[in-house]
Amino acid sequence: FLSFFSSTKTQNFCRNEYNxxxxxxxxxxxxxxxxxxxxxxxxxxxxxxxxxxERAAFPRRLxxxxxxxxxxxxxxxxxxxxxxxxxxxxxxxCKQRFTKITQYLIRIRKLTLKRQRKLVPLRRKIERRENxxxxxxxxxxxxxxAIEKELLERLKQDTYGDIYNFPIHAFDKALxxxxxxxxxxxxxxxxxxxxxxxxxxxxxxxxxxxxxxDMDKLETSSEEEQEEEEEVEKESSQSKSKGKRPLKGxxxxxxxxxEIEYEEExxxxxxxxxx
Amino acid sequence: xxEGSAPGPEDGAGPPAPQRVLFPPTFSVSEIKNKQRRHFxxxxxxxxxxxxxxxxKKKRRKEREAxxxxxxxxxxxxxxxxxxxxxxxxxxPNDEEVAFDEATDEFAPxxxxxxxxxxxxxxxxRPRGRTVRFCEQLAxxxxxxxxxxxxxxxxxxxxxxxIARDFTDLIVINEDRKIPNGLVLSHLPDGxxxxxxMSSVRLRKEIKRKGKEPTEHVPEVILNNFTTRLGHSIGRxxxxxxxxxxxxxxxxxxxxxxxxxxxxFRFHRYIFKSEKKVGIQELGPRFTLKLRSxxxxxxxxxxGEYEWIHKRREMDTxxxxxxx
Numbered sequence: 370f371l372s373f374f375s376s377t378k379t380q381n382f383c384r385n386e387y388n389x390x391x392x393x394x395x396x397x398x399x400x401x402x403x404x405x406x407x408x409x410x411x412x413x414x415x416x417x418x419x420x421x422x423e424r425a426a427f428p429r430r431l432x433x434x435x436x437x438x439x440x441x442x443x444x445x446x447x448x449x450x451x452x453x454x455x456x457x458x459x460x461x462x463c464k465q466r467f468t469k470i471t472q473y474l475i476r477i478r479k480l481t482l483k484r485q486r487k488l489v490p491l492r493r494k495i496e497r498r499e500n501x502x503x504x505x506x507x508x509x510x511x512x513x514x515a516i517e518k519e520l521l522e523r524l525k526q527d528t529y530g531d532i533y534n535f536p537i538h539a540f541d542k543a544l545x546x547x548x549x550x551x552x553x554x555x556x557x558x559x560x561x562x563x564x565x566x567x568x569x570x571x572x573x574x575x576x577x578x579x580x581x582x583d584m585d586k587l588e589t590s591s592e593e594e595q596e597e598e599e600e601v602e603k604e605s606s607q608s609k610s611k612g613k614r615p616l617k618g619x620x621x622x623x624x625x626x627x628e629i630e631y632e633e634e635x636x637x638x639x640x641x642x643x644x
Numbered sequence: 645x646x647e648g649s650a651p652g653p654e655d656g657a658g659p660p661a662p663q664r665v666l667f668p669p670t671f672s673v674s675e676i677k678n679k680q681r682r683h684f685x686x687x688x689x690x691x692x693x694x695x696x697x698x699x700x701k702k703k704r705r706k707e708r709e710a711x712x713x714x715x716x717x718x719x720x721x722x723x724x725x726x727x728x729x730x731x732x733x734x735x736x737p738n739d740e741e742v743a744f745d746e747a748t749d750e751f752a753p754x755x756x757x758x759x760x761x762x763x764x765x766x767x768x769x770r771p772r773g774r775t776v777r778f779c780e781q782l783a784x785x786x787x788x789x790x791x792x793x794x795x796x797x798x799x800x801x802x803x804x805x806x807i808a809r810d811f812t813d814l815i816v817i818n819e820d821r822k823i824p825n826g827l828v829l830s831h832l833p834d835g836x837x838x839x840x841x842m843s844s845v846r847l848r849k850e851i852k853r854k855g856k857e858p859t860e861h862v863p864e865v866i867l868n869n870f871t872t873r874l875g876h877s878i879g880r881x882x883x884x885x886x887x888x889x890x891x892x893x894x895x896x897x898x899x900x901x902x903x904x905x906x907x908x909f910r911f912h913r914y915i916f917k918s919e920k921k922v923g924i925q926e927l928g929p930r931f932t933l934k935l936r937s938x939x940x941x942x943x944x945x946x947x948g949e950y951e952w953i954h955k956r957r958e959m960d961t962x963x964x965x966x967x968x
Contacts, residue, residue, distance in 0.1 A: 484798055486769075495956070503843060503906050503932055509725065510903035512910060513924060519866050520897065520914050520922050529892050 389462045406452055406459050408467040415470055417451055441471060729965040733873040750835040754884045761885055763789035763813045764806055769796060772822040781848055781929045785911050786885055787862050803942055807832055813885055829881060830942050837942055838881060840933040847929055855913050855927040861894020862887045869902040874952055875968035905966045907933040
């Protein structure tokens, strides 16, 4: 009877399908006992299997099967009435087994109602391939460059409006044309208007204008044109260098107006005047 | 037969003994039985090949310089992007049909500024620490988004509730073994559902040289390289997550960059140093997505109508064919 025997470190088990307790003992071996009973379930219904000595000669009819009712208490009564006059051990163990079976059937039914987690097997080769491809795609993407390019594109296309102080294109155009032309002057003056709206240079503009007003009072009118031109060009050069030295702009202007304002063009002349 | 005699005359003043040896014409390195000697001969052969290649390059360069202006233009190296199999569903910017489709599809109300996006972020059951933190960070990145934990509720049942509460999009982050690995993005009032595989998720603390936390300003959105029809619709899905009017004061930008069917998500803060230079600093999480399927209606795995599924055997056959 050891053909169904399997053992672990702590216990010995019987693998016979008709075994009542699952352990390999003399009392719970279906082969060793001529009168034996088990409860087994098939497709969610429980059956009571019985083996009696009268049918020992007919192996095909050896195990008699009785369907148990779905009602738990009624099924227990059925077990009792079928196994009347049977040893206590077998009756008790049958009822215990039946209880366990009904419990796990209930659990199965509850779980199938909930969402089951679908396990999708990973394929190692495919995982590796995809990881490799992802790395290569990342390298090919050059994300930082792409993002920077896109942002600069947007800046060029004026999506940011007036927030940033880099009005590039107009200034490039202005630089290309001759400075003496009226067109370029008008462009620059328009730019100056834009500049006046911007944060950084508002006070400088005011101080400059005020400076020039003061200077106007001091000097003759013939120099006013010169001053205007210089002012305009000063501003244009200022705005050109805005991107590079934004901080120096106001700082420069706060210095005494004697020196800096006219550095570009008529330096010798103005210096003598200032002095 | 040429390999034996060719290296001889080209060798200049190389190291004396090995270089002057000529291989007999019918010699092949693989025929030596002794492994050490074979290895040695192979290395020598390799060195000779490299020398030849270098000499060839130099010669070509000299020729180019000698020709000056008349030199033929440099050959463009082949890349996978260059060699990409032309996809007939590539969107032409002037295509009227596409424009018409986009005017009438499910995202039209968003693009016409009739709806403001409101997003629900949730996970699969029992999210573990990493997923939870990732959800939180994602919620800070996407404005007007809320994280709700799903304690065993069926998706099919929460969708009508979401629609009732005016959510426009639903993001479900699927988790496996304590890391997020899938993303389901569903546009709610009966919109398309996209299922992605998510990989290389980096939380904020794992990103090097990151900046401070993303602020509440609405970020800009950059969508790169979405060329085909499918890519276009996915791109619009992503765009519909963010409010239409970015706040430029915040100087934040969220990027979805598609490269070879992998969509890389990055979140940066930019600053214009000058008109030709911009500096970007990465803040916020990053992850990559790969599209697995696109469904027409809302999330329904059994009865949904699939617009596109990634079929490995059919679609992964060519290295140069991409679908997005």
